[in-house]
Amino acid sequence: MRTPSLTLIALDIDGVLNPLERTSATTGVASMIGEWMVQRHQPVIDRLQRLLALPGVEGAWLTTWLEMPWLLDQFEEELGLTGLVPHRAPHPSARTRTGGTAFDGRFDADVSFSSASQQWWKIRSAELLIDLVKPSRFAWLDDDLSRAGRPQGDIWWRPGVSRSRFLFAPDARTGLTVPQLDALEEWLRDSEVDTRTGDETKSSSLNGPTEDARNLISVLGPTLVATLSGVDRSVARSWMSSDGDVPSGEVAERLLFARDAWQRVSAAEGDDVARAWFVGGNPWLKDDTAIMAIREGRFAEVSAAAQALVDDSWSG
Structure with missing residues (x-):
């Protein structure tokens, strides 16, 4: 018997959905979110919407925008992703609308906001997100993944593709592209797990x-x-x-x-x-x-x- 598995797609914003290289109005759509000008390639957003709506697929925000969740609300609404990204990863120190800061004690005191650090906050945030949602398969799209620091020998967070994970670092200048989402969709389509050999499948995916x-x-x-x-x-x-x-x-x-x-x-x-x-x-x-x-x-x-x-x- 084969049953669908839950696949979680963790999304960054800047350098992924918001390309850092400014484009003309004919190729990108720009919007003001708070005090920040962000842009998007609409064909990419349209394709992402369809992928997040697939059965057994759920989205999660894993972005520095989690520091200001009310702006993330605006971004999500502007891109038409409301309801398609039901999960939000933890952030070490999220701000509040009243000017305060909410600290998350699950992060170590030496957590770093530099992606080159071995204590990069997003690695710990991804771990907490996976523990919370418990997906069978995990995808993470973040331009900093290719530069991320990690303990010596830790290969789990290295960009790559296997049966259980899809970790990809787009070029921050251009952000995600449609061909890259084609590759993600191909991986998503192979999302069934044979329950008769669940232990064997899990062992293989970790290898x-x-x-x-x-x-x-x-x-x-x-x-x-x-x-x-x-x-x-x-x-x-x-x-x-x-x-x-x-x-x-x-x-x-x-x-x-x-x-x-x-x-x-x-x-x-x-x-x-x-x-x-x-x-x-x-x-x-x-x-x-x-x-x-x-x-x-x-x-x-x-x-x-x-x-x-x-x-x-x-x-x-």
């Missing part, structure tokens, strides 16, 4: 690096995946076996990042272009290949190169 390795090998082959991971080809081949090695540490980080890069490029350009992009010399990477740049941990450069291709600005 994200192995799943990502298998997905990459299916499109790039074991030699290229071994190269980008920094392991022997025999190790990469073992990942295809149910009793094989489990990637960990820096290897797992490379695999998760490579899976995210593949998802971004293939969703926009197709698998053939994505494979050529991984193995071809790239001017955004000083004519290195994405394979070698990922192996060397140059994630920010590779992310910029992938976004350049998606934006049709790659000159390679």
Whole structure:
């Protein structure tokens, strides 16, 4: 018997729904929310509305706008998302309309508002949100995810895609795009869980690096995946076996990042272009290949190169 699972989509605003690069009136719609001018690409909002209305899908706000919840109310109403985003993640110190501050004691005293910090507040907020809603699957769209600090070896919050999670960092300049929401919808459509093998499914979903390795090998082959991971080809081949090695540490980080890069490029350009992009010399990477740049941990450069291709600005 198969039953639908609850999927939670956590949404940032600035750099995601509100692109930071100002556009003309013909391509974007601008509105005043409080004292702030925000803009949106209406086709993106229309598509997001449809995704949030799918059965078994619920939205959640995970944004700095939680600090001023009354402005978040206005933003939600302006974009036509009222009722489609029923959840709000906790914020360490939300303001009140009377000028006070409501502190949330579930956050440590050393919580940071810098995404580069290992104590970034949004990581803790996401944990609390998941504990509250208890979704079977979790998606998080935030432009700061690719820069987020995290404890050494913590790969759970690294951008990437697996059966149970979809963590994606849009380019803050352009915000979310329709092709990126196409990729999210494809992931959402695969949302059923076999209740007869629930424990096995849960164990598999937590083993994200192995799943990502298998997905990459299916499109790039074991030699290229071994190269980008920094392991022997025999190790990469073992990942295809149910009793094989489990990637960990820096290897797992490379695999998760490579899976995210593949998802971004293939969703926009197709698998053939994505494979050529991984193995071809790239001017955004000083004519290195994405394979070698990922192996060397140059994630920010590779992310910029992938976004350049998606934006049709790659000159390679």
